[in-house]
Amino acid sequence: MGYSAHVLDMDLQLFSCILNTWTQVQIWSGVVLGYQRDFAVLSEKDISLLDADEYPKCFTRTMTDFTCLWEVSSEKSYDFFYKNDIKEKMCNLTQQKLDPRTTIQICSFPTLDVYLYDSTHIRVVERGTNKTVYSRIANVEDLVLLDPPTNVSLHLTEEPEELLVTWCAPSLLTTDVQYEIRYSSHSMLERIKLIKSSGPPAYKLDSLQPGEMYHIQMRVRPGGYRVKGYWSDWSPPAVAMVPQWAGDIGLLCHTPDLTNVHCQWDGQTDEEEPSYTLLYRLSPSSSWQNCIPTESANRCIFYGEQFSTIKVNLRTGPGPHSENFFSESFTMKNCVKTEPPSKLHWQAEGAQVRLLWEPPWWNLSTHLMYQLRYRLWGESVWKLVTLQSPKTWTSLDVQAGVQYLIQVQAKPNGTIYNGFWSDWSDPVIIHVPSDRGNLVAAGIPFMLLIVVILMIASFSKYVRKVKQLLWPPVPDIEKVLEGFLTDINQHYQGCPIAIKQCYEDFPASVLEIVPGTEVSGIGRTAREGVQTLLPKPELEAKLAEESAASVEASPDYVTLNTQNVISCLRSNEYVPGDGRSLNAEPDVVQMGFLCTCAHSHNLLFPSTDILNHSYLLLAEPTEDLGYKDVRGLTNRYTNLEHPALHTLAD
DSSP: OOTHHHHHHHHHHHHHHHHHHHHHHHHHHTOSTTOOOOTTOOOHHHHHTTTTSOSSEEEBSSSSOOEEEEEEOTTOOEEEEEESSSSEEEEOEEEEEEETTEEEEEEEOOGGGOOTTSEEEEEEEETTTTEEEEEEEEEGGGOEEOOOOEEEEEEOOSSTTOEEEEEEOOSSOSSSEEEEEEEEOSSSOOEEEEEEESSSSEEEEOSOOTTOEEEEEEEEEEBSSSOBEEOOOOOOOEEEEOOEEGGGGTOEEEBSSSSEEEEEOOOOOSTTOOOOEEEEESSTTSOOEEOEEOSSTTEEEEEOOTTOOBEEEEESOSSTTOOEEEOOOBOGGGSBOOOOOEEEEEEEETTEEEEEEEOSOGGGGGGEEEEEEEEETTOOOOEEEEEOSOOSEEEEEOOTTOEEEEEEEEEEOSSSOOBOOOOOOOOEEEEOOHHHHHHHHHHHHHHHHHHHHHHHHHTHHHHHHHHHHHSOOOOOHHHHHHHHHHHHHTTSOOOOTTSOOOBTTBOOOOOOOOOGGGSTTSOHHHHHHHHTTSOOHHHHHHHHHHHHHOSSOOOSSOOOOTTOEEEOOSSSTTOOTTSOOSSOOTTOOOOOOOOOOOSSSSOEEEOSOTTTTOOOOOSSOSGGGTOBOTTSOBOSSOOOOOHHHHHHHO
């Protein structure tokens, strides 16, 4: 039976509602086959619906009738009076025994005495005593008691966890009424939902427990402003099983070629396995069609369209207890599942293995992605590698001398087509020789060595700093003394450029010697000038005392003595550029002389030859210089320019 049976059921229900409404109208008018409905006969259920009302309890079913009742004791009798206009009337009472201890008296108003939208005054009087037991004012339109809804049915909504409830509305009131739906299942407690109906008599129940049987009932009451009343009795229960999701039975539909749709589901293992029927629909407006069965009991194939919206329903059969499994709507380009890749093979490449395969479908090869899984032979844990590109090869690092089991599967990458992973390809066993593994193992220490060298080179400066902190270097004594002596020499003034420097260890000093015996032949003026060059006894004694007191103190001038003792000076220390001593008086001219320079300063040593290499010939004659000795001769052995010598020359 096709899915159109659901639509047929709804059409039959609609026809039944129309027929039922016409029948009720005829019964209420009392003309159908001469049958007159007797509203005076009440059931305990009818009376229980009036529990909220006061005595005497009154109601109407068609608004052309009106009935009032109250409970009485068997020992007493009562009279019932009602008044609509000026004249009060008495009602003919009937008694009805509900149980051995309960008796009710009933008053059924004549049709001509039933007034709508007008108050009716009611009194119940005890007979014999004329005592008013009950009294009230009633309005017929406010005391309507409707019959329960009829033909309550349950239908599938083509969605899981949902049921569509339909019914026939009461013919008396098709609008301004309220409904209540009461439903429950094995795992869900009873629930009641209030419905205000303003459209067709249908309501969708959602969020139900899939795969469970539900019992559903309905009742109705007037809920408008002009008409009010009581809740009716509950309708007979309707039973149906809630549809389930396609995944609950493993239903999966896919296309391998964008032409045919393959659907398969999980079968049951018990002997009473029901027969399943798969229905499909290519668009919401198209009708449901049966899928073509295959040799497998849990598989079928149907032809589809690439851009159509497909929906599938798997059911066990018709009836309220049938199971239904619905899939979500899908298109063929979103449910692609190709065949597994083929011709998987491998090639050894050093320490790696190169895997190659062929795509399952060449027309879709640029839109596929692949996934590899491999494990060691004898183990059960797989390792997965996903390849996002459509290339049909990859390299895999493996362990040498071990066998591997490898498989591959394909899936659309989602750019244009979507779908599912294909089945795994046939497994391939690979084995890489152990010698290749030895090469890999031998290369590992080499790589580690390179890494260590790079790390040492990168952190060498930090190592040097740590080494300097732990083992400070020993200072070089030569460099330290060289710097120390350099600092000391900075306190002394260097020799002028015009003065001949000392060579080796014996620097020469310039000295002009004037014999004392020749001074007498000169004039007074000359003698006075010469006398200024000769040392005085007082100054010589003072110089000897200062030299003995400090080795660093130098005399202001040199005194020639007969003992041939010459004081060693420091590198022409007493012959500045202008011929003056550093501390000499302006009128005193210091004479240069030769000394043997030792490494210690201010040493006195004897000498028998004061002319020992003390005179150096000039590069040119000195006549032009105008220097003459006291005898009027030109001095060929002096290069000392001093104002006192010019005076002697003159």
